[in-house]
Amino acid sequence: MLPEALLVSAPGKVILHGEHAVVHGKVALAEALNLRTFLRIKPHQDGKVRLSLPNIGAKRDWDVSKLQLLQTAFLDSGEPTAPTPEHMEKLKVFAGFTTDSSDSERLAVLAFLYLYLFICRKQRPLPSMDIMVWSELPTGAGLGSSAAYSVCLAAALLASCEEITGRLKEGVTSAGWTEEELNLINRWAFLGEKVIHGNPSGVDNSVSTWGGALRFQGGNISSLQRIPELRILLTNTKVPRSTKALVARVKDRLVKFPEIMNPLLASIDAISRECERVLGMMAVTPAPEQYVVLEELIDMNQHHLNAIGVGHASLDRLCQLTASHGLHSKLTGAGGGGCGFTLLRPGLEQSVVESAKQALTGCGFECWETTIGAPGISLHSPSSLKADVLRALNGL
Amino acid sequence: MLPEALLVSAPGKVILHGEHAVVHGKVALAEALNLRTFLRIKPHQDGKVRLSLPNIGAKRDWDVSKLQLLQTAFLDSGEPTAPTPEHMEKLKVFAGFTTDSSDSERLAVLAFLYLYLFICRKQRPLPSMDIMVWSELPTGAGLGSSAAYSVCLAAALLASCEEITGRLKEGVTSAGWTEEELNLINRWAFLGEKVIHGNPSGVDNSVSTWGGALRFQGGNISSLQRIPELRILLTNTKVPRSTKALVARVKDRLVKFPEIMNPLLASIDAISRECERVLGMMAVTPAPEQYVVLEELIDMNQHHLNAIGVGHASLDRLCQLTASHGLHSKLTGAGGGGCGFTLLRPGLEQSVVESAKQALTGCGFECWETTIGAPGISLHSPSSLKADVLRALNGL
Numbered sequence: 001m002l003p004e005a006l007l008v009s010a011p012g013k014v015i016l017h018g019e020h021a022v023v024h025g026k027v028a029l030a031e032a033l034n035l036r037t038f039l040r041i042k043p044h045q046d047g048k049v050r051l052s053l054p055n056i057g058a059k060r061d062w063d064v065s066k067l068q069l070l071q072t073a074f075l076d077s078g079e080p081t082a083p084t085p086e087h088m089e090k091l092k093v094f095a096g097f098t099t100d101s102s103d104s105e106r107l108a109v110l111a112f113l114y115l116y117l118f119i120c121r122k123q124r125p126l127p128s129m130d131i132m133v134w135s136e137l138p139t140g141a142g143l144g145s146s147a148a149y150s151v152c153l154a155a156a157l158l159a160s161c162e163e164i165t166g167r168l169k170e171g172v173t174s175a176g177w178t179e180e181e182l183n184l185i186n187r188w189a190f191l192g193e194k195v196i197h198g199n200p201s202g203v204d205n206s207v208s209t210w211g212g213a214l215r216f217q218g219g220n221i222s223s224l225q226r227i228p229e230l231r232i233l234l235t236n237t238k239v240p241r242s243t244k245a246l247v248a249r250v251k252d253r254l255v256k257f258p259e260i261m262n263p264l265l266a267s268i269d270a271i272s273r274e275c276e277r278v279l280g281m282m283a284v285t286p287a288p289e290q291y292v293v294l295e296e297l298i299d300m301n302q303h304h305l306n307a308i309g310v311g312h313a314s315l316d317r318l319c320q321l322t323a324s325h326g327l328h329s330k331l332t333g334a335g336g337g338g339c340g341f342t343l344l345r346p347g348l349e350q351s352v353v354e355s356a357k358q359a360l361t362g363c364g365f366e367c368w369e370t371t372i373g374a375p376g377i378s379l380h381s382p383s384s385l386k387a388d389v390l391r392a393l394n395g396l
Numbered sequence: 397m398l399p400e401a402l403l404v405s406a407p408g409k410v411i412l413h414g415e416h417a418v419v420h421g422k423v424a425l426a427e428a429l430n431l432r433t434f435l436r437i438k439p440h441q442d443g444k445v446r447l448s449l450p451n452i453g454a455k456r457d458w459d460v461s462k463l464q465l466l467q468t469a470f471l472d473s474g475e476p477t478a479p480t481p482e483h484m485e486k487l488k489v490f491a492g493f494t495t496d497s498s499d500s501e502r503l504a505v506l507a508f509l510y511l512y513l514f515i516c517r518k519q520r521p522l523p524s525m526d527i528m529v530w531s532e533l534p535t536g537a538g539l540g541s542s543a544a545y546s547v548c549l550a551a552a553l554l555a556s557c558e559e560i561t562g563r564l565k566e567g568v569t570s571a572g573w574t575e576e577e578l579n580l581i582n583r584w585a586f587l588g589e590k591v592i593h594g595n596p597s598g599v600d601n602s603v604s605t606w607g608g609a610l611r612f613q614g615g616n617i618s619s620l621q622r623i624p625e626l627r628i629l630l631t632n633t634k635v636p637r638s639t640k641a642l643v644a645r646v647k648d649r650l651v652k653f654p655e656i657m658n659p660l661l662a663s664i665d666a667i668s669r670e671c672e673r674v675l676g677m678m679a680v681t682p683a684p685e686q687y688v689v690l691e692e693l694i695d696m697n698q699h700h701l702n703a704i705g706v707g708h709a710s711l712d713r714l715c716q717l718t719a720s721h722g723l724h725s726k727l728t729g730a731g732g733g734g735c736g737f738t739l740l741r742p743g744l745e746q747s748v749v750e751s752a753k754q755a756l757t758g759c760g761f762e763c764w765e766t767t768i769g770a771p772g773i774s775l776h777s778p779s780s781l782k783a784d785v786l787r788a789l790n791g792l
Contacts, residue, residue, distance in 0.1 A: 303703035
């Protein structure tokens with residue numbers, strides 16, 4: 001067990017291009033969103049494990065001795081590959097949810113217990129600790145908040161058990177992990193995602209672990225080498241939607257109009273590939289016209305997403321409002337509402353950004369000025385965190 | 397020379413699907429628009445030819461004897477295939493335009509003189525007549541108003557010279573012509589279009605001559621057999637645009653992003669083909685779900701036209717306003733402003749149409765409730781024409 005408190009953070013994700021098309025075997029690009037989830041573990045010797053999730057108003061604690069009993073009845077096999085129905089049933093009984101517990105709370109607690117019991121399985125006795133998790137990410141908005149939570153939990157618990165490093169070098173305020181350590185974090189985080197989502201794609205936890213940009217196609221995920229961090233406005237229209245229903249709508253349209261839809265998906269695929277190419281060039285020889293291309297790709301893909309049937313009036317409004325400020329936006333993720341992003345090119349006057357934000361919030365949308373292509377899971381010194389984050393982690 | 401007055405009308409055109417894509421070898425569908433140009437010829441014996449074009453405030457008259465002199469200096473060869481620069485020069489000198497003459501007036505007068513001199517070339521003396529042309533079509537809006545004018549002129553002059561029939565059968569109030577006669581009308585109308593436009597595609601005059609729907613691809617034009625007449629709202633945003641600049645914009649984007657644009661054009665091509673197929677089915681076994689398909693095709697193509705770069709904020713507004721009334725719209729023609737149409741399915745409540753029209757005119761747009769798939773060039777009895785048309789042709 002590490003002597004001091006441990007601070008980690010993990011980013012959310014946005015789909016840059018290729019949402020929906022990826023379901024049909026096309027390339028998609030996802031980028032790490034610099035709205036982050038922060039987690040602090042404070043080791044204790046008081047025989048308690050306490051979990052605080054202020055974003056969803058949840059606070060739980062357990063005796064280590066009882067967790068130990070649960071673990072004994074639990075660890076019948078080696079390292080798990082997926083949560084079994086029996087595991088889940090035992091955890092639910094142990095957690096003893098009341099009718100007051102929200103779905104978010106249930107899933108967050110189950111994922112924590114699952115990861116705690118398995119990751120700390122070699123520890124005797126099980127470690128005593130306070131865990132505080134606070135996030136800048138809205139939940140249920142398709143921004144990978146559950147993956148960021150799982151990645152933070154996996155990294156912090158692995159570091160606590162010294163399965164990966166948990167110490168910053170002298171004078172360093174933030175750091176990542178080695179490729180091997182990241183693979184371990186990602187594997188455990190994926191299990192956390194499985195507890196929460198049942199059958200996740202693995203994209204969200206991969207982006208949150210590695211950061212930067214990932215390319216995925218046909219189940220294969222690979223990291224893009226050297227990409228620029230891009231400034232964006234991220235906007236949540238707050239219009240609720242069902243990803244499943246939207247995926248089904250695209251499928252139906254593909255069956256109804258294959259001659260129209262197949263080339264359209266091919267065009268989206270080409271947009272993702274062109275974007276990948278331009279991002280690669282931007283990291284090596286940046287030039288202003290590359291932003292113009294990124295803007296054109298954003299516009300074209302937004303029209304394509306409308307054409308495949310996943311647009312929404314709120315997203316049209318978002319795109320038009322930002323277009324009236326000379327900015328380019330597209331939906332990100334499932335569509336049909338949810339979130340969109342707006343590219344902010346370098347040198348853009350802050351007054352334009354403020355005016356666009358004001359117009360967007362005036363529509364009832366929520367709006368964040370942030371970046372994509374952000375670092376993945378990171379270890380922090382307290383001094384490297386912003387005051388509001390520290391305050392939140394201190395429960396103030 | 398026919399003893400009585402002769403009344404003809406010809407429709408405008410809308411591009412249903414395939415504008416811009418047709419420039420790159422894809423299928424386009426054009427339909428005859430039931431906003432019509434009406435022309436009345438009244439034969440005289442007073443040695444004068446009078447041309448009245450109340451829409452553009454133009455009124456000209458010429459002595460037949462002077463036209464005869466011009467013709468002698470003019471008809472050096474047989475039937476023309478295109479206006480030569482020498483022809484155009486002589487006509488301009490003869491017409492003696494003042495600096496007051498608008499471009500529309502110059503071109504309309506030149507086309508008239510050209511067709512009159514050539515079509516009536518076998519008449520000795522040249523016929524004396526009053527010609528009144530009045531149109532429901534706005535000019536310069538991409539709706540084929542010049543073609544409707546040329547087609548009316550060609551048909552009426554050919555009928556006057558008894559090169560085609562000019563008499564309605566007893567008890568018949570409107571009639572078309574035989575295929576052979578239509579070919580003759582179309583050939584002459586194309587020459588009129590050449591006087592006006594220099595290098596027209598021949599689509600507009602073909603649609604105006606044959607009516608219904610035409611398919612064109614790679615310079616080939618063919619008439620669709622048996623199609624339904626469709627009710628539409630036609631809206632002119634009145635935003636001026638340059639067709640040439642918009643065609644160039646698409647070309648530039650195709651050069652810049654071939655992998656993205658080529659499949660997109662293929663998708664537009666498939667939309668035109670699917671529309672052709674559905675229109676064919678509608679004429680044989682009509683069913684309500686065919687209108688749903690037409691609406692889906694309209695929506696998808698509008699997004700595609702935005703994606704190729706020929707959309708405009710005014711057209712977005714048009715589409716959104718009508719969408720808020722449950723109606724589906726797309727731009728027609730060059731885009732970048734100009735006109736759009738909205739499909740009105742059968743059984744739609746008139747209150748919805750009125751409310752949509754009111755919203756559109758509230759944006760400063762001009763709006764017509766009309767049909768497409770209308771009859772081509774037609775011969776009319778005065779009793780078959782609406783009172784406002786008759787009043788306009790009587791110069792009231």
